[in-house]
Amino acid sequence: MSRKFQSAIAASVLSLVASVGAADAATTVKFWHSFNKTNGAAIDKIIANFEAANPDIDIEAEFIGNYNDIIAKLQAAIPARRAPDAVILEVTRYGLFANNGILTDLTPYFDADPLKDDLYDYAKEVGVIDGKNYIVPFNSSTPVLYFNKDIFTRAGLSEDTPLVTFDEILSAAKTINGKLGAEGISGIAAPGQFARWGLVMANDSELVDPMSGEILLDKPNTIEAYQWMASLVHAEKVASPDGVTDEDAGRDAFLAGKVGIQMNSTGGYGSTKKALGDNLAVRPMPCNKACSVPIGGAGIGIMASSPKDVQDAAYKFVSYASSPEANAIWFAATGYLPINKKSADLPVAKEALATKPGIDVAIESLPNAHGRARTTVVTWMRTTEYKMWQAMALGQRDAAETLKDFAEQTRSEETRLSN
The missing domain is CATH 3.40.190.10 (Periplasmic binding protein-like II)
Incomplete structure (x- = not known):
């Protein structure tokens, strides 16, 4: 075997190793949520769609239990340094973590995100404490x-x-x-x-x-x-x-x-x-x-303890989860309120409104819906x-x-x- 040929093989091997290494370098975001059964299937679909469009990000999702279970497990995980990177937090209870520096201030991300102009005011409001965004709405309800x-x-x-x-x-x-x-x-x-x-x-x-x-x-x-x-x-x-x-x-x-x-x-x-x-x-x-x-439901917060590159990847997912495409899937499957102004115009949402009597009742209640304290x-x-x-x-x-x-x-x- 000639040296030239050996060198070519070696170069090919190195190239293959490098490409495998790059694939292995995908950023992993550990995400805790509270959805199973019908709602769990919907969040799985949203995650799969996101990962398909973002092969460099892996969302490691885990169903923890209900909102109470998430609060309890998060309180135990933080001192043990086993907290997730992103987490679903109920809209009245994230203040405990925001006010103690545990959640990342998402305001710089949110202000630079075109998403902010697409969300309904009621949805945007639930993520704010003292003028700062700590969660981005995902599943809003009444x-x-x-x-x-x-x-x-x-x-x-x-x-x-x-x-x-x-x-x-x-x-x-x-x-x-x-x-x-x-x-x-x-x-x-x-x-x-x-x-x-x-x-x-x-x-x-x-x-x-x-x-x-x-x-x-x-x-x-x-x-x-x-x-x-x-x-x-x-x-x-x-x-x-x-x-x-x-x-x-x-x-x-x-x-x-x-x-x-x-x-x-x-x-x-x-x-x-x-x-x-x-x-x-x-x-x-x-x-x-x-x-x-x-107004009930939850938003997604990002932990301040996560590395900056993981926070960046997590916010990319958070933003996608509130996009028209993801929110339309979520609304049609679960009955949670549309939080994105463009969601109802998508085919999957239109079909739900036309074929699922009663799914629009909460939407009609929005003029009487109010955010709650989150001290x-x-x-x-x-x-x-x-x-x-x-x-x-x-x-x-x-x-x-x-x-x-x-x-x-x-x-x-x-x-x-x-x-």
């Missing part, structure tokens, strides 16, 4: 009222039954219980925390003032809303206590056709429609004393609210007494966190 048309018909209720006030909802739930209770069907699912927040707002109050941060847990209208919610379980007995101690149990019973009415996120539309088919009906949340609903104490308040709610709903404590105590505890915790 609560809506779902009901099972077949159960209504069997209970002698028309599909046009008024469900606007607390009294009207209770009346329908009592009718269902009275007619179908012997078959193991409940009138209504105990409201989950997102719905509870929405019902407080429907009663013209708030848990925490979104502008001033004032704790409003012990205000009369807040107390009145919780008294009504708790009465569904322990007094009127139209809601099963199973949904109090395990919110998923209430949702699953509704999906199984064992509950007539459920208030839950529009982000659950996809799985709910899949379970109930044509028996699903969707209405706006009630307007008991006010027509007002909370540092909100994470503690939301975690603690679960046990307070259980005590009220199970009849273990008076609602007014419980909420006054809860308000004082929250104010004390807020003071502690500010020191």
Whole structure:
């Protein structure tokens, strides 16, 4: 073999090694999220599309659990230096991390990104604390009222039954219980925390003032809303206590056709429609004393501890995830709100709006939708609210007494966190 030929082979080998090395040098972004089942398939599709267009970036996605699970795991991972690079964070609870320097200030990225002009104002607003962007919106939602048309018909209720006030909802739930209770069907699912927040707002109050941060847990209208919610379980007995101690149990019973009415996120539309088919009906949340609903969902934040090149790659994915193409896929599959003004014009979104009755209800609620407080104490308040709610709903404590105590505890915790 000639030296010239040997040199050519060596050069080819070196070239091959170099190309393999370049392929191996793809930037990996570790991404934690909270989506499984129908929603999980949608996020997987978005990630696959992004990676196909960006072969130099590998999104290492991991389903962690619900929003609470993500907060708990992130708090444990940070001191252990095992945090992800990008993470889904619920819109009221990321302040805990933003205010402690754990999240990257995304303002320089966002200001230079044409995406900012394509997002709805309501979506952009949820990612801002003190004028700085810490998360970019991904899955925005409001609560809506779902009901099972077949159960209504069997209970002698028309599909046009008024469900606007607390009294009207209770009346329908009592009718269902009275007619179908012997078959193991409940009138209504105990409201989950997102719905509870929405019902407080429907009663013209708030848990925490979104502008001033004032704790409003012990205000009369807040107390009145919780008294009504708790009465569904322990007094009127139209809601099963199973949904109090395990919110998923209430949702699953509704999906199984064992509950007539459920208030839950529009982000659950996809799985709910899949379970109930044509028996699903969707209405706006009630307007008991006010027509007002909370904006929920989450955005994607980037950890300040990640290397700069990883942060850059992560933001490229974050931006794509809110693009018209990705957002249209997400909206059509899940029922979460469009956050990009251009999404609804894409074929997949148009098809969903034309063929999936009720998917547009949350969009119609947007004029009444409002962002919520995201001060540092909100994470503690939301975690603690679960046990307070259980005590009220199970009849273990008076609602007014419980909420006054809860308000004082929250104010004390807020003071502690500010020191």
